[in-house]
Amino acid sequence: MAKSTKNNTLKLKFDTLKYAPAPESKSSAKINAQYDLFINGKFEKPLSKKYFDTINPATEEKLSSVAEANTADVDKAVKAARNAYNNVWSKMPAKERGKYIFRIARMIQERAREFSVIETLDGGKPIRESRDIDIPLAANHFFYYAGWADKLAYAFPNRQPKSLGVAGQIIPWNFPLLMAAWKIAPALATGNTVVLKPAETTPLTALKLAEIIQESDLPPGVVNIITGAGATGAAIVNHSDINKIAFTGSTEVGKIIQRAVAGTNKKITLELGGKAANIIFEDAAIDAAVEGIINGIYFNQGHVCCAGSRLFVQESVYKIVMQKLKDRIATLIVGDPMDKNTDVGAINSKQQLETIHKYINIGKKEGLDIFESSCVLPEKGFFCKPTLFTNVAQSSRIAQEEIFGPVLAIQTFRTDDEVIEKANNTAYGLSAGVWTDKGSKVFNLTSKLRAGVIWANTYNKFDPTSPFGGYKESGFGREGGLHGLSAYLNVQ
Amino acid sequence: MATKRLEVLKTYKIYIGGQFPRTESGRYYVATNKKQQALANVCLSSRKDVRDAIVAARAACGGWSGRAAFNRAQILYRIAEMLEGRRAQFVDELIKQDASAKDAEQEINLSIDRLIYYAGWCDKYQQVFGSVNPVASSHFNFSVPEPTGVVTIVAPQNSSLLGLVSVIAPIIAGGNTCVVLASEDKPLCSVTFAEVINSSDVPGGVVNILTGKPSELVKYFAEHMDVNAIVYCENDAATKKLIQEKASLNVKRVLFYDSINWKNDAEAQSPYFIMDAQEIKTTWHPIETVGSAKAGY
Secondary structure (H helix, E strand, O other), rough: OOOOOOOOOOOOOOOOOOOOOOEOOOOOOOOOOOOOOOOOOOOEEEEEOOEEEEEEEOOOEEEEEEEEHHHHHHHHHHHHHHHHHHHHHHHOOOHHHHHHHHHHHHHHHHOOOHHHHHHHHOOOOHHHHHHHHHHHHHHHHHHHOOOOOOHHHHHHHOOOOEEEEEEEOOOOOOOOOHHHHHHHHHHOOOEEEEEEOOOOOOOOHHHHEEEEHHOOOOOOEEEEEEEOOOOHHHHHHOOOOOOEEEEEEEHHHHHHHHOOOOOOOOEEEEOOOOOEEEEEEEEOHHHHHHHHHHHHHHHHOOOOOOOOEEEEEHHHHHHHHHHHHHHHHHOOOEEOEEEOOOEOOOOOOOOHHHHHHHHHHHHHHHHOOOEEEOOOOOOOOOOOEEEEOOOOOOOOOOHOOOOOOOOOEEEEOHHHHHHHHHOOOOOOOEEEEEOOOOOOHHHHHHHOOEEEEEEEEEOOOOOOOOOHHHHHHHHEOOOOOOOHHHHEEHHH | OOOOOOOOOOEEEOOOEEEEEOOOOEEEEEEEEOOEEEEEEEEEEOOOHHHHHHHHHHHHHHHEEEEEEEEHHHHHHHHHHHHHHHHHHHHHHHHOOOOHHHHHHHHHHHHHHHHHHHHHHOOOOHHHHHHOOOOOOOOOEEEEEEEEOOEEOOOOOOOOOOHHHHHHHHHHHHHOEEEEEOOOOOOOOHHHHHHHOOOOOOOOOOEEOOOOOHHHHHHHHHHHOOOOOOEEEOOOOHHEEEEHHHHHHOOEEEEEOOOOOOOOHHEEEEEEHHHEEEEEEEEEEEOOOOOOOOOOO
């Protein structure tokens, strides 16, 4: 008689047991037909006279048209920021500065529902994530840094830190409002003024934030929010009257920015790509670990720089982990981001979907084994099935390059030393995950993995008090916590 | 007739991986004083020497960063002890390189004291600059500094010993390893300092010291893909731009110390120099919640 392995995974039969749709109402979201540039406290027509569309990636319907800032518009925004810095913001008592930031935090909280809905419509992420993660964390980030404004000397022993001046900030499309908060809140708390550019596919929540900033009576020019694509970003990076560039995005663009500011006195911080190792040992709590793997790679459709995109499974538990992982993937609900049941929403743009498909094809061509969810994708919109590759070599492009989508590369290992070597063998160093029930092993791994954020027996957790940022080619500087302050201060 | 004893001259060699090789290039230059009197033939290091030194520094990285902080403190203190023991030789070399006796005395004193200063920091900066973070969820979350890795250093050109010590000490106190290019015009003390390091329980490869021309080697210091950070101490705009451009190849951290008076303790030493070559690592771990009250830190 053949010996059968017991599978204790509870497998729900979703064919017969379907969730009824639970769509979030769109009524709370007020989206204008057109948005101008937020400069010097007012919404101004772009000097470029150009606008571009922003669409809902889940339906491909147009949501609004948004101004495209050219070099002259950027210059106008920088002048407003400089003027506000020189004449108002740098002269204001720190405690008053802090109170403005507190006020902004509160106003985001008041309008959280509206922000959540717009974030999901514009970016494609599940409403559950916008509602429970992005928006609350954004408000909390303002609230946290507000309190620092009049306490900066306590953060830097024996120093009197000084603000830098005008900060140019360029953010990505994966956590639009949250990234705006990560940039603006510490910059204001440390006494700088800001020119912020959201990503071209997800400008709406940043523009809603501009409305809040206007309502908050923050002095004109302290925060300027201008929209556009790469050329607008380049105009910010190259503007001669900017003191600080903060960029979150790809390593490729980060390197271009680092090179572009060479020979200037601009201070820069870069939060770039990642290819995180998520390591599961045989003594881990397997069910919890599988949940962590799923959350690590399929959270926000895998559009996460710290996504656990490389899974390392200890050989002795490989079979059971793979079985549970595949069973769990089968239960992931992929589809309408506005549905509160949805686990995996829409890919942010057509272009990004093409990038993901390119990598899936590379994986297939390399001869890797592919497994994808059997879910049915919506006919309209940009969607991708949760996918994983096994038999992945360390040298595979799937294991080396950032895909920024719901694609997991799985490798196995036998010993601690082997997995540390493999996990660190990458140009990136943003984050990593470790799953084991043995405390001493946790700390051995967490101290040897070369990455800025390590999640042990958890994954993809964020908090305003917790510094975030990379080693090596994942960038430099930290965002969040006390350590996030120095990005916007001259301390030496 | 009594014969005068012939003095034994010192060969000034470079220091890579705990060894004192000559430059693989076979090249040399003549170090002189202000009167253009020859002081020594000094190795004119090549690109290959830079690469060899970086390989040695990388190999030493895991061991050095893995040492107990207390042990690193002991070793930095040991360097200071060895330096004190050989002060006469350094004073002699400093005077040869145009320092007055008084200045030479001051420089060796400051150099020894600077090492002591950083020896003391080895097991303290983590406590001053690390944190336990009060996250809202039920997690234990803490941030600690960790060494960035391999650091290339173009040492201050106008300071033979003090500048060299001032830039090396915070880098190795923080658990990094380094490749240092000594002052081109005043190279003597750097080689002698390498001998001090070599006799101070500093593992081979932690500090590597080359002599040569910054104009030739800075490029390689800045562009090597297995270097994590670069320190440059001159105020030459073109070189700074070159360094920043090359650094972008692998997102190196760039540290410019171009306006520091190394004789002034207030500006030339602080734990912030250590922190410049540190990464902040943040670790999360869940905390079990049992009963009504949430556990947390």
